[in-house]
Amino acid sequence: MLRIRLVEEAIADAYPRQEMRCPVHLSIGQEAVAAGTAAALARADLAMSGHRSHAHYLAKGGDLRAMIAELMGRQDGCCRGRGGSMHLIDRSVGFMGAVPIVGSTIPIAVGLAFAEKLRGQTRVTAAFLGEAATEEGVFHESANFASLHRLPVLFVCENNLYSVYSPMAVRQPAHREVFEVASAHGIPACQVDGNDPEAVFNQVVAARRHVRSGQGPFFLELKTYRWREHCGPGFDNHIGYRKEAEFLDWKKRDPLENYSRKLISAGLLTEEGVHELSEKISAEIAEAMAFGRKSPFPRGLADFVYSIQP
Amino acid sequence: MSELSYAEAIRDGFREAMRQDQSVLLIGLGIPDPKGFFGTTSGLREEFGGDRVMDMPCSENGMTGVVLGASLNGIRPVLNHQRLDFALLAMDQMCTQAANWSYMFGGQVHAPVVFRMILGRGWGQGPQHSQALHSWFAHVPGLKVVLPSCPQDAKGLMISAIEDPNPIVYIDHRWLHHVRGPVPSGHYRTEIGPLRVALLGKDVTIVAISYMVLEALEAAERLAAQGIEAEVLDLRCLRPLDREGLLRSVRKTGRLVAVDQAWACAGMSAEILACVVEDPQTCLKNPPRRVTLPDCPTPTSPALAAEFYPRADHIVEAVLEMFGRSREPGELALQPGIEYDKPNPAFTGPF
Numbered sequence A: 001m002l003r004i005r006l007v008e009e010a011i012a013d014a015y016p017r018q019e020m021r022c023p024v025h026l027s028i029g030q031e032a033v034a035a036g037t038a039a040a041l042a043r044a045d046l047a048m049s050g051h052r053s054h055a056h057y058l059a060k061g062g063d064l065r066a067m068i069a070e071l072m073g074r075q076d077g078c079c080r081g082r083g084g085s086m087h088l089i090d091r092s093v094g095f096m097g098a099v100p101i102v103g104s105t106i107p108i109a110v111g112l113a114f115a116e117k118l119r120g121q122t123r124v125t126a127a128f129l130g131e132a133a134t135e136e137g138v139f140h141e142s143a144n145f146a147s148l149h150r151l152p153v154l155f156v157c158e159n160n161l162y163s164v165y166s167p168m169a170v171r172q173p174a175h176r177e178v179f180e181v182a183s184a185h186g187i188p189a190c191q192v193d194g195n196d197p198e199a200v201f202n203q204v205v206a207a208r209r210h211v212r213s214g215q216g217p218f219f220l221e222l223k224t225y226r227w228r229e230h231c232g233p234g235f236d237n238h239i240g241y242r243k244e245a246e247f248l249d250w251k252k253r254d255p256l257e258n259y260s261r262k263l264i265s266a267g268l269l270t271e272e273g274v275h276e277l278s279e280k281i282s283a284e285i286a287e288a289m290a291f292g293r294k295s296p297f298p299r300g301l302a303d304f305v306y307s308i309q310p
Numbered sequence B: 001m002s003e004l005s006y007a008e009a010i011r012d013g014f015r016e017a018m019r020q021d022q023s024v025l026l027i028g029l030g031i032p033d034p035k036g037f038f039g040t041t042s043g044l045r046e047e048f049g050g051d052r053v054m055d056m057p058c059s060e061n062g063m064t065g066v067v068l069g070a071s072l073n074g075i076r077p078v079l080n081h082q083r084l085d086f087a088l089l090a091m092d093q094m095c096t097q098a099a100n101w102s103y104m105f106g107g108q109v110h111a112p113v114v115f116r117m118i119l120g121r122g123w124g125q126g127p128q129h130s131q132a133l134h135s136w137f138a139h140v141p142g143l144k145v146v147l148p149s150c151p152q153d154a155k156g157l158m159i160s161a162i163e164d165p166n167p168i169v170y171i172d173h174r175w176l177h178h179v180r181g182p183v184p185s186g187h188y189r190t191e192i193g194p195l196r197v198a199l200l201g202k203d204v205t206i207v208a209i210s211y212m213v214l215e216a217l218e219a220a221e222r223l224a225a226q227g228i229e230a231e232v233l234d235l236r237c238l239r240p241l242d243r244e245g246l247l248r249s250v251r252k253t254g255r256l257v258a259v260d261q262a263w264a265c266a267g268m269s270a271e272i273l274a275c276v277v278e279d280p281q282t283c284l285k286n287p288p289r290r291v292t293l294p295d296c297p298t299p300t301s302p303a304l305a306a307e308f309y310p311r312a313d314h315i316v317e318a319v320l321e322m323f324g325r326s327r328e329p330g331e332l333a334l335q336p337g338i339e340y341d342k343p344n345p346a347f348t349g350p351f
């Protein structure tokens, strides 16, 4: 969580220098979802995500240097500069891709799971999605198929209450919860405090066990809150789509702050320990930034349009 | 007449159409957002209320069918998409449904609905936020497709689109939103169909679409300095296509360059050339040329994006070649200091 927070903050700080020339969607405030989920997954398990994917990529073990270089549009980026922040991939750790068309990786992740089943493999696929993605028809089509064929897929839905500036109230009926939609597709589902990394971890462990046992998909709705603007490095509580008080309320539920306090009071961590860890991570980030800046810009517009027969 | 930005002109078009007709409905993900959908909806919710300027779920496909249904039942909806790429989720509802309903029910039903989409470009929009697929819609009988390039047309074509009894695809390019120009006040229509002669000339016809009209006008200025008078046609409607207007110009100049910030293969630029070469009365002095995107997806890296997009330089080069001047080394080189991934120097991202 700390690493994700510090990386996202470093991106936010660096963004005005205009060396990361692409839209960025930061996960500050939502770190517990990524960290708790990935900790409960096996390294070999697969994952896909959407536009807000830095945290998922990093938690799954994605290469930080390649991510920073990608944001800078460089040749050593994880997509060789072709993708940018909204398209991350690191196949070496099972992070199989992220794309910014809302909902579009849901069926693709289900397809990964379908192939796992067809090939008799046992890896679980985690499909990260925002709550708005459940409004897309493709979510329901995918959920139906996954349920029908009992596919080994774990839907990890981050409900941060907004889709850009649009609150839940103008998008979904107030009298039903997001996770209940999955239940209606015959998929076991539940709601978890997405700002409590232990709760997330425990629930994902249980859900993964269910999925691995061949009983089919599981859907988790994780309640959380995005601190920064929808897209970009700043804050946007002042522009009027949500209340500062709401933000401050959620800030009190800072997953990072609260969890480190919990660990410290349990004697499992010290203030100095946190400090040391931060220093170490900051050095790693500084190194990744330097790596990105040193990496050359890509050349070759026509490369990779088609795959070449091996 | 007042001087407005293109975004303000779209908003004025909405306002006039909504004042004229109570049944006009503005809908889209983020339509009432605090940034006013790039400034194109600012103030409209205050004037017309939340029932006529409304947000919607993130459900492009379903909502396209919903507004189509509403249009069959007395409402005139404008469904707005922040990017053309998002509208692609609804290809069945737009192309198989909306486009066909008048025809297949023998002209008994009408679908007065506008599908408005913004064409993205620059600042790392990349492969999934900047696909220029206007040609897809131009392919479909039953749809009308407009891409205004100046504020006056942005307003006039929006009003015409809303008041037309057919499904209309209205596409505004992200890099036009800040461009300013004279806009008549009050209610007026710009006819859907006729192209606009943006500049008169006698030596070569440059046909351009949407934002590329601006690049074509810049190219024409530079060509004028070399003694070549280019006629610039703004192909603001792809369907119906103003074939007569096109032929009138090319019959005069005998030379044709089609400019489209889109892929060439099976695209609108091909249709423009076909229209001219099929005409028995048009005699070209040179083989026609196209200035289009390279045949690859949009790269995100600013380094690749700079090479990706055609500019006035490419248009100038295409015309000069027609006049027998070969390319000079470095002519198409990127100039240091220019930020090719920004619509204007004030732009700082992120979207």
Ligand SMILES: Cc1ncc(C[n+]2csc(CCOP(=O)(O)OP(=O)(O)O)c2C)c(N)n1
Residues within 6 Å of the ligand: A051, A052, A100, A101, A102, A103, A129, A130, A131, A132, A133, A160, A162, A163, A164, A230, B029, B058, B060, B082, B086, B089
């Ligand atoms: C199909 C589609 N429609 C609209 C958009 C524009 N868009 C980008 S991110 C986003 C918000 C989605 O909200 P949610 O899924 O809840 O994720 P969050 O941003 O809250 O993390 C939207 C609507 C898009 N990228 N793709």
Ligand SMILES: [Mg+2]
Residues within 6 Å of the ligand: A130, A131, A132, A158, A159, A160, A161, A162, A163, A164
């Ligand atoms: Mg959300």
